[in-house]
Every structure is written in structure tokens, then in C-alpha cells.
Amino acid sequence: MxxxxxxxxxxxxxxxxxxxxxxxxxxxxxxxxxxxxxxxxxxxxxxxxxxxxxxxxxxxxALAPRLWESGERLRWLGEPMTLKVATATRKSVERYGAELFVTKTARSQAVKEPRLTIISWYKRQAEAWLDDFFATWPEHHGLTPSTWSIGDFTSKWGHCTRKQALKFTWKLWIAPPWVVRNVVIHELCHLKEFNHSKAFWRLVEQLSPDYQAAEAWLRQHGVTVLNADYLDYCDENSD
Structure with missing residues (x-):
């Protein structure tokens, strides 16, 4: 070849x-x-x-390109959701069980909607997830970020700044919860070890014992989960 x-x-x-x-x-x-x-x-x-x-x-x-149309599969924390799209007088998004209902207005630009409405929903849900996570994160670990927020990265899952601020891509929450938790802990460990030294990986293993499986998952599925044309992954050998 x-x-x-x-x-x-x-x-x-x-x-x-x-x-x-x-x-x-x-x-x-x-x-x-x-x-x-x-x-x-x-x-x-x-x-x-x-x-x-x-x-x-x-x-x-193995995946169909993302068109943001009714019938497509989305995921929240690894769980499949069927997208339902309708036109209404205002934009909205609600999840009911395994379905995500999204409305767009007649004036919405076809290229941007309902994509932007759905991404905004993911960001709000991810922020709430992080709030809950840090509310129960043990203080005795001594790893407390100054702030945390949600962004839209194309080639990484999250990052930690020298000002001890954490930021993650909303696409991370497409992954299963144990993978999400590992990424958050990975970035938390950078608060103490701002590198990928042996000391850093020892700390990650201490706080997230299954980190190697999570890292393997990210390497395997990042090509489609981080890809704006797909934002999904195949179930085979994934969870």
C-alpha cells in the first residue's frame, strides 16, 4: 500500500x-x-x-456521518440516545429516557441547527456533572482546582493550566462514566505534577486504578468521538 x-x-x-x-x-x-x-x-x-x-x-x-437529523444516535455518558428533531416557535432541548428531543425555529440556519442547541445542552450537562463530582471529591487528596469549565477541543480531552484551572471538551461526556472520571482525575493530578513523569503516573494510578484501561479507550475511540463529523463510537470492545 x-x-x-x-x-x-x-x-x-x-x-x-x-x-x-x-x-x-x-x-x-x-x-x-x-x-x-x-x-x-x-x-x-x-x-x-x-x-x-x-x-x-x-x-x-463503521459510523454514519453526523447530519443532526431525527433518528441519529447520540450518547450521554456512553448511553445511546435517539435524536428527535422538530420545528417550533422557539429552540429547546429535553431528554426523556433514551430520546433527546430538540426543536429549532423556521428561521434557524440549517447548517448550524440543531447542532448548536445540542452542543449547548451537552455543555450544561457536563458542567453540572463536574459540579457534582467536585462537591464529593475528597479534600484529603489535596487536589482542588481553582476553577473548572467546559470547552470544545478538537484533539484533546482536557487540560490543566499553571493557574490550576481545569477545562474539558464537552465531547468527553460521550464516553462511558468511568472514562470521564479518569480524564478528570488525570487533569487533577497535574495540579501536583505538571508533567507526565513517573511520579505523575503513580499518582494517577493511586487515584484511578483502572486508568490504563481508560487511556486505551481514549486512544481507540478518540478518532471518532473527537471528530465533529461523527461524535460517536462503535460498541464493540468499547465498554
């Missing part, structure tokens, strides 16, 4: 790096590195790259 890839050069980069995302291959390279050197590097990593590309493409092919 011939590998098709894009080269992204940077004057700050010193080494070659591979990025496999959304079923596509990018090579991050130093500014003046010869293309022959890059090509040799890709050929050397061909088997590894092909394995990951094929896995991601299988995941993408």
Missing part, C-alpha cells in the same frame, strides 16, 4: 514526528529537512503507520 501523506514543516521542530488522525497521515518535519530523508523515515515506519491508518479508517467507515 502506497502511503499518501501531508508534510507540515516548522522552524521550531528538530525531529520528525508522525500524526495519524481522522484516517489521514501527516508528517511533522523540521523546516529544511530534505524530502528524501522524510520519505525514508515514512518507509521505515510503514508497517506501524499502515496498521493505525487501517484501524482508524475501519472505525470511521
Amino acid at each position: 502506497t502511503l499518501i501523506y501531508q508534510i507540515n514543516r516548522s522552524k521550531r521542530r528538530r525531529n520528525l514526528a508522525i500524526k495519524v488522525a481522522k484516517g489521514k497521515l501527516e508528517i511533522q518535519a523540521p523546516w529544511h529537512m530534505p524530502e528524501a530523508t522524510i520519505r525514508a523515515f515514512v518507509n521505515d515506519k510503514h508497517a506501524w503507520i499502515d496498521k493505525h491508518l487501517q484501524r482508524q479508517r475501519r472505525q470511521l467507515d
Whole structure:
């Protein structure tokens, strides 16, 4: 199989790096590195790259592209919800059991609605989840963020700032609850260890013993859960 890839050069980069995302291959390279050197590097990593590309493409092919229409499947904390869309005099969103009912107005832009209404719902629900989580988080752990909030990241689940503020993507709450909890604890541990050192991972393991399974889940499903064109994952070998 011939590998098709894009080269992204940077004057700050010193080494070659591979990025496999959304079923596509990018090579991050130093500014003046010869293309022959890059090509040799890709050929050397061909088997590894092909394995990951094929896995991601299988995941993408197994899901229908997101159209935000009635009948599509959404997820809240891993549980499937069927989307129901209607037109009304005002926008609204309510969850009833395994169904999410969303209304849009006749003037709503087809491209943006009901997507924006649903994303706003996810953000509110995620904020409430975090409020409940931190309300019961043991103080004796000594890990208390200054603030927490919800954003919309495309390539990461959350981050911690040096001002001890935590921020997470709303897409995280598509995942099962044990995975969500692990990500939150992961970022909390950065309040003490602002790195990914051995000391950091020891702290994560102490507070989230199943963190390795959660990290594996995130690596496996990030390609579709973080992808705005899908925002879902296949159930097989996932929970």
C-alpha cells in the first residue's frame, strides 16, 4: 500500500514526528529537512503507520456521518440516545429516557441547527456533572482546582493550566462514566505534577486504578468521538 501523506514543516521542530488522525497521515518535519530523508523515515515506519491508518479508517467507515437529523444516535455518558428533531416557535432541548428531543425555529440556519442547541445542552450537562463530582471529591487528596469549565477541543480531552484551572471538551461526556472520571482525575493530578513523569503516573494510578484501561479507550475511540463529523463510537470492545 502506497502511503499518501501531508508534510507540515516548522522552524521550531528538530525531529520528525508522525500524526495519524481522522484516517489521514501527516508528517511533522523540521523546516529544511530534505524530502528524501522524510520519505525514508515514512518507509521505515510503514508497517506501524499502515496498521493505525487501517484501524482508524475501519472505525470511521463503521459510523454514519453526523447530519443532526431525527433518528441519529447520540450518547450521554456512553448511553445511546435517539435524536428527535422538530420545528417550533422557539429552540429547546429535553431528554426523556433514551430520546433527546430538540426543536429549532423556521428561521434557524440549517447548517448550524440543531447542532448548536445540542452542543449547548451537552455543555450544561457536563458542567453540572463536574459540579457534582467536585462537591464529593475528597479534600484529603489535596487536589482542588481553582476553577473548572467546559470547552470544545478538537484533539484533546482536557487540560490543566499553571493557574490550576481545569477545562474539558464537552465531547468527553460521550464516553462511558468511568472514562470521564479518569480524564478528570488525570487533569487533577497535574495540579501536583505538571508533567507526565513517573511520579505523575503513580499518582494517577493511586487515584484511578483502572486508568490504563481508560487511556486505551481514549486512544481507540478518540478518532471518532473527537471528530465533529461523527461524535460517536462503535460498541464493540468499547465498554
